[in-house]
Amino acid sequence: MASSSSSFSVTSPWLYDVFLSFRGEDIRDTFIAHLNHALMEKGIRTFIDEDEVKRGDEISPVLLQAIEDSKTSIIVLSENYASSTWCLDELLKILECKKSRQQLVLPVFYHVDPSYVRKQEGSFGKALAKHAEKLNVDMKKLQLWKEALQEVANLSGDHLTNGNEAKFIEGIVQDISRFIESHSYLPVAKYPTGLDSQLRDIMNLHLSVGTNDVRMVGILGLGGIGKTSLAKAIWNSIAFRFEASCFLANVSDHSNRGRGLVRLQETLYSKIFRGRRSLEIDSIDSGINIIKRILHSKSVLLILDGVDHITQLDTLAGACDWFGEGSRIIITARDQHLLTAHGVDSTYKMKLLNYHDALQLFCWHAFKQQKPVEGYDKFVEQIISYAGSLPLALTVLGSDLYGRSESEWKSSLDKYKQIPHQDIQKILQTSYERLSEEEKNVFLDIACFFNGQLQLDDVIIKILDSSSFCPNFSIPRLREKCLISEFDGRLQMHDLLRDMGREVVRQESPENPGARSRLFFYKDVREVLEDDTVMKSST
The missing domain is CATH 3.40.50.10140 (Toll/interleukin-1 receptor homology (TIR) domain)
Structure with missing residues (x-):
């Protein structure tokens, strides 16, 4: 084989x-x-x-x-x-x-x-x-x-x-x-529908395993699109072809705990030696020197999953000359600028699932088969449209609806449109929480008011400028962080990101719309005007 x-x-x-x-x-x-x-x-x-x-x-x-x-x-x-x-x-x-x-x-x-x-x-x-x-x-x-x-x-x-x-x-x-x-096999996904084609693309177009050059490759995409699943699939396919290999998961989370970056360096050292050696590293700088010394002569596969800060890359994979011939360093991130600033050789941008794969993935979770159970077709169409072919949403919603009656499906779908599922909200909101205050405000304004509007519309720029949100800086940053995109000159935001942003605003004051920073739902606007309440200033 x-x-x-x-x-x-x-x-x-x-x-x-x-x-x-x-x-x-x-x-x-x-x-x-x-x-x-x-x-x-x-x-x-x-x-x-x-x-x-x-x-x-x-x-x-x-x-x-x-x-x-x-x-x-x-x-x-x-x-x-x-x-x-x-x-x-x-x-x-x-x-x-x-x-x-x-x-x-x-x-x-x-x-x-x-x-x-x-x-x-x-x-x-x-x-x-x-x-x-x-x-x-x-x-x-x-x-x-x-x-x-x-x-x-x-x-x-x-x-x-x-x-x-x-x-x-x-x-x-x-x-x-x-x-x-x-060197354990990593579980990719319960139903890895649609992943094979993306695996072939990144392997053939970006990684080219077997050549002697050293390559750093980024995997970019919004939360829940499948970056970690793709990284695990790459690991399972090629880890055995390298002298040493290491998969560091949740780099961002681990690096923020105590001596997090030093612990990650120690884990990397141990995994390179296949668990046969351990080492206590006293500082980041000494860890860097140790890693460079042990890796520069080895063919290494290093996967850094969930990176969100340049310091993490500088600490664990500073440059290509740290590694021996044929090495591949793969970095998953939600921020294009982070990858660019570190000097990756190429970036693979994750794609949303096509309709056929989205349908199959959802049905596997919702019905344990490739197609809908009779009578549920109309609900499935609505769910896929709502989920926008995002694997995370299809997986979460499919599992949530498994074994439920048609009336429960209808009620659940109505509820999702009002309040996002908490598991989806939690994953997507992580990207929002890492934004600066100006970027958060611009993101929320786009989610609530400007999604689909012309990006260079003078009115939009003036509105955002008047609130000191620096739109000419913040909008490109949101694009780099996979939170917005541009299509035909218009700002585009995935529907679930839009809903996540609106839920952030709703949570500012769940019971009192007048205390929220923004009003976008007509019933809330009417309630506030009729009750003559005072809306909290967005500034």
Whole structure:
């Protein structure tokens, strides 16, 4: 299941956590049986060849595929390992996958001196000499086997001579567990509808994994559009192709807690070493020096998810020359200027779902199938129109309406139009809360009054200017933060962002419209005028 630059999937590239390579006649019913049991007890998916007798000279295609489909390989080098051409061919394939798919290879020297394997002495030398005597063994293949044995003997591994075999196995399982945890498959989405096409686009047009240059790529979009899901899908597709990899989630949230940025540096250090090393960093500056030192010679995949400040980037991924050849640094953000200021090489702007994908995503959550249940079609059309093809809204609303009656659907839809669902409001409002006061005021004015109006309309500019909201500065900033866009010269705001802004205003005084900064709903305007209440000044 080799990767290619044109074929990517949001599903995991691994079927197994561990491939066990061993000489069956030596240790199948003893050491291997105990090791396999210990791995399974930890929930580690292991591929083990159950065929007691291996026939023929060619290794089974099933085994070759199993090696490709495994995240790690444990090679148990016992006394008679090299006497099996199948084992030697397995070894060649495993080392090939170590290079092409960055698999972890753990050699276990089972009552065998590693120097015998490296120099092909003792039973290993005798076995290779016997293979050489056979007329049907290609001398080129023999040389490849010798080189493979030398290579695996030089890898860091475990050596059992005498001692407690149970403790020895426990140590192996701990090493494998740490590696698997640090290279775990990330759950993308319950129903990743519409994500495959965006994954292919960013992989082929922006990342080009396999080239030697170092690239920083931004993923840009408003909250709830699927940036994190796309970043996870990228991770699952290509993380195995790098020497080291790290996915730092919720960077903004973590960086704002105590020694947040230093903690993130420590996490990055630990993940680069696959959990086998930890380090206490005393300051951001020393953390920067450490990260630059350990990463500059490695091919690294680093994903920084949810970045909202330039300091976070300067601290964790300051420049391309921090990283080794072939590295890829991916940054998800809601602010184009942040990515531009940091000097990313390119930016992929997330797209809203097309109607077909939006319909499927909503139906999967609302009905657990690809299309609406009979009788609900008209409601589904209204929901999709209301959600504006935003994945977050389709997911939240679909789950909220699952299993409800038609009358409940109708009531819920009426309610959504008046007061946004709290889960959607919470995610979208995060972008609003990060704005300056001037930007907040301009955003709320557009949400309440000017959505769809000509951007350069003198009247709009004068109104905003009169309130000292600096529209000529604030409007471009809102566009960079994915809160507004421009179409045919008109200001455009996603309907759910508009509703979020209006809900912010309503929450200023839920029971008394006259105490709010803005009035936009005709019933509230009428109530205030009739009651002769005094509306709070927007300034």
